[in-house]
Amino acid sequence: MARMSEPSTAPAAPHRAGFACFVGRPNAGKSTLTNALVGQKVAITSNRPQTTRHTVRGIVHRPEAQLILVDTPGLHKPRTLLGERLNDVVRATWAEVDVIGFCLPADQKIGPGDRFIAKELAGIKRTPKVAIVTKTDLVDSKRLAEQLMAIDALGRELGFEWAEIVPVSAVEGKQVSLLADLLVPLLPESPQLYPEGDLTDEPEQVMVAELIREAALEGVRDELPHSIAVVVEEMNPREGRPADKPLLDIHANLFIERSSQKGIVIGPKGQRLKDVGTKSRRQIEALLGTPVFLDLHVKIAKDWQRDPKQLRRLGF
Numbered sequence: 001m002a003r004m005s006e007p008s009t010a011p012a013a014p015h016r017a018g019f020a021c022f023v024g025r026p027n028a029g030k031s032t033l034t035n036a037l038v039g040q041k042v043a044i045t046s047n048r049p050q051t052t053r054h055t056v057r058g059i060v061h062r063p064e065a066q067l068i069l070v071d072t073p074g075l076h077k078p079r080t081l082l083g084e085r086l087n088d089v090v091r092a093t094w095a096e097v098d099v100i101g102f103c104l105p106a107d108q109k110i111g112p113g114d115r116f117i118a119k120e121l122a123g124i125k126r127t128p129k130v131a132i133v134t135k136t137d138l139v140d141s142k143r144l145a146e147q148l149m150a151i152d153a154l155g156r157e158l159g160f161e162w163a164e165i166v167p168v169s170a171v172e173g174k175q176v177s178l179l180a181d182l183l184v185p186l187l188p189e190s191p192q193l194y195p196e197g198d199l200t201d202e203p204e205q206v207m208v209a210e211l212i213r214e215a216a217l218e219g220v221r222d223e224l225p226h227s228i229a230v231v232v233e234e235m236n237p238r239e240g241r242p243a244d245k246p247l248l249d250i251h252a253n254l255f256i257e258r259s260s261q262k263g264i265v266i267g268p269k270g271q272r273l274k275d276v277g278t279k280s281r282r283q284i285e286a287l288l289g290t291p292v293f294l295d296l297h298v299k300i301a302k303d304w305q306r307d308p309k310q311l312r313r314l315g316f
C-alpha cells in the first residue's frame with residue numbers, strides 16, 4: 001500500500017549534531033561498532049587488545065542529524081606516571097563529548113575492568129551515558145537478559161542511571177541503526193559540523209603523512225630543516241583483494257620548496273626516496289595493522305612556507 005505524502009504542517013524537528021565516544025575494556029567491540037555505524041571501515045580492528053592507539057572518528061550522516069564518533073584509547077589501571085597522564089587524556093575526551101557509549105560484551109560477565117571504567121563514568125555527571133551490550137550474537141536470550149539486568153544494577157550501585165541500555169550485534173548488523181536512533185536525541189541542537197560525505201576527518205592520514213615526513217627528513221634535517229611537507233592524497237583499500245589479504249593503497253606527495261632540493265630528497269639514482277618509502281611504509285603498516293602499497297611523489301610547491309594558500313593546502 002502506497003503512503004500518501006501530505007504537506008507537513010508540523011514544524012520540522014531541529015537538526016542535531018554532536019560527538020559520541022565508545023568506551024569499554026579492550027576487545028569490547030568498540031571499533032567494530034564504529035565501523036558498523038558508519039558503514040565503512042574507519043577504525044582499526046583486530047582480535048588483539050589495544051589496537052586503537054589514537055582517536056579515530058567516523059561520522060553518521062542523517063537528514064536530521066550528524067553523529068560524530070570518537071574512538072578513544074582505553075582507560076587502564078595506571079601503574080606509571082605516563083599511564084596516569086594517558087588516563088587524564090581519556091577522561092578529558094569523555095568530558096568533552098555529548099554522549100558516552102559504554103560497551104560491554106554480552107558473552108562476558110561484568111568484571112573488574114568494566115567496574116573500573118563504570119566508576120570513572122559515574123564521576124562524569126553531566127554527560128548522558130548509554131550502556132551498549134555488544135556481541136549479542138554470541139549469547140542466547142537468557143544470558144542477554146541477565147547481562148541487561150546486571151548493567152542496570154551496576155548503574156544504580158554507582159549512583160547514576162543509564163540514558164539507555166541497548167543490545168547490539170555489530171557483526172550481524174542487529175540494532176545498530178536503532179542505536180543511532182537512540183543516540184541522536186541525546187545530541188545538542190546544532191547545524192551540521194562536517195560537510196556531507198565526510199566519513200572520517202582522517203586523523204590516520206595526518207599520522208601517515210607525519211611518518212613519511214619524518215623518514216624523509218632523516219639525515220637531511222640540516223640541509224632541509226623545515227622545507228618538507230607531506231600530503232596524503234588518497235588512502236583506499238585495493239579492490240578485488242581476498243578478505244584475508246588486504247592491501248591499502250596510499251598516494252602521497254612530498255612537497256619541497258625549490259627544484260634544487262629535489263636531488264637531496266630523491267638521492268643518487270632515486271635510492272634515497274626509495275629508502276624513505278620502504279622505511280615509512282613499514283611504520284605505516286605497523287600503525288594501521290595492514291599491508292600497504294605506498295606511492296610517493298616529489299613535487300615542488302614554490303616557497304610554500306611563505307604562501308598562506310599553499311600552507312593551508314599542506315595542512316598547516
Ligand SMILES: Nc1nc2c(ncn2[C@@H]2O[C@H](COP(=O)(O)OP(=O)(O)OP(=O)(O)O)[C@@H](O)[C@H]2O)c(=O)[nH]1
Nearest residue numbers: 027028029030031032047049050052135169170171
Ligand atoms: N561475534 C561478534 N564478534 C564481535 C562483534 N563486535 C566485535 N567482535 C569481535 O570482537 C573483537 C574485538 O573487537 P574490536 O572492535 O576490535 O574491539 P575494541 O573494543 O575496539 O578493542 P580495542 O581496540 O582493543 O579497545 C574482534 O575480534 C571482533 O571481530 C559482534 O557484534 N559479534
